[in-house]
Amino acid sequence: MDDRIDGDEYRVSDAERAHFITRGYVHLRGLLSEREVARLEEVYDRFLRREIAVPGKDYCDMAGDYGRDPDDFSIINVMLPRRYFPAWQGNVFERRAASVTRQLCGDGMSIDYDQLLAKQPFKDDAVFAWHQDMAYWPDTPDTRTATLWLAIDDSTVDNGCMRFVPRSVNESTLRPHVPQFGDRGESHALGAFLRPDDVVVDVPISRGDVTVHNERVLHGSGGNATAGFRRAYVLAFRPDETIAIERDLGFTHSHNDDDEVLEQVGVEGESR
Numbered sequence: 001m002d003d004r005i006d007g008d009e010y011r012v013s014d015a016e017r018a019h020f021i022t023r024g025y026v027h028l029r030g031l032l033s034e035r036e037v038a039r040l041e042e043v044y045d046r047f048l049r050r051e052i053a054v055p056g057k058d059y060c061d062m063a064g065d066y067g068r069d070p071d072d073f074s075i076i077n078v079m080l081p082r083r084y085f086p087a088w089q090g091n092v093f094e095r096r097a098a099s100v101t102r103q104l105c106g107d108g109m110s111i112d113y114d115q116l117l118a119k120q121p122f123k124d125d126a127v128f129a130w131h132q133d134m135a136y137w138p139d140t141p142d143t144r145t146a147t148l149w150l151a152i153d154d155s156t157v158d159n160g161c162m163r164f165v166p167r168s169v170n171e172s173t174l175r176p177h178v179p180q181f182g183d184r185g186e187s188h189a190l191g192a193f194l195r196p197d198d199v200v201v202d203v204p205i206s207r208g209d210v211t212v213h214n215e216r217v218l219h220g221s222g223g224n225a226t227a228g229f230r231r232a233y234v235l236a237f238r239p240d241e242t243i244a245i246e247r248d249l250g251f252t253h254s255h256n257d258d259d260e261v262l263e264q265v266g267v268e269g270e271s272r
């Protein structure tokens with residue numbers, strides 16, 4: 001039994017917390033046991049087989065436009081799985097992720113959204129464009145975020161693990177972001193350009209581990225050159241007040257949100 005885990009609690013060390021604060025991300029090993037991941041995986045794969053219904057653009061490809069044939073999706077993106085499969089609410093990942101978030105960001109944070117991101121085998125174009133998450137969201141006074149990215153498969157450089165540009169957290173403004181495959185009516189993906197002096201850190205992690213990142217760190221991932229899926233399950237925690245402001249604006253993180261609401265955020269990015 002891992003001595004870092006006590007029921008729903010996961011103990012984050014001081015060094016890990018410092019890494020998250022100074023570099024914008026941290027790798028936490030063994031957040032979930034093999035048994036716990038396997039139980040989540042059963043439901044995860046029901047989403048991928050489309051046995052659990054996900055309406056409209058909440059089942060989409062993050063590496064192409066909304067017009068792509070689902071059979072050709074490179075990065076299958078299921079937005080808001082806990083909305084479409086309510087039995088997942090309160091699952092072990094949610095509970096332990098809440099414990100990690102409290103230690104990294106403090107109290108008063110809740111799940112703003114969840115998401116499944118599965119790269120299909122042998123998809124060179126399953127590239128998640130460089131971005132800062134804040135570029136996707138409305139501006140709010142308290143931007144704190146802990147996004148936990150759980151590896152369902154071992155995540156490697158070859159299958160497209162997460163990669164970060166740590167020093168971007170110290171920049172005073174967000175980098176400019178541009179739509180990748182058409183406007184928000186045609187695709188959701190935004191991207192920023194790397195600068196020549198950016199130092200990229202690849203972060204391969206094992207099944208059951210997480211990376212946690214904040215809203216400002218520049219990150220993305222490469223294509224999947226392997227014969228297996230690269231499946232990840234994402235939970236983003238944000239301050240309760242921030243979530244309330246987003247919802248008042250009509251912003252729910254569903255890709256089915258009103259296009260006008262989606263167009264209002266995220267494309268310029270320079271000023272925040």
Ligand SMILES: O=C(O)CCC(=O)C(=O)O
Pocket residue numbers: 117128133147149160161162219220221232234
């Ligand atoms: O899964 C990926 O490759 C990217 C995920 C990501 O950008 C995020 O969770 O913010």
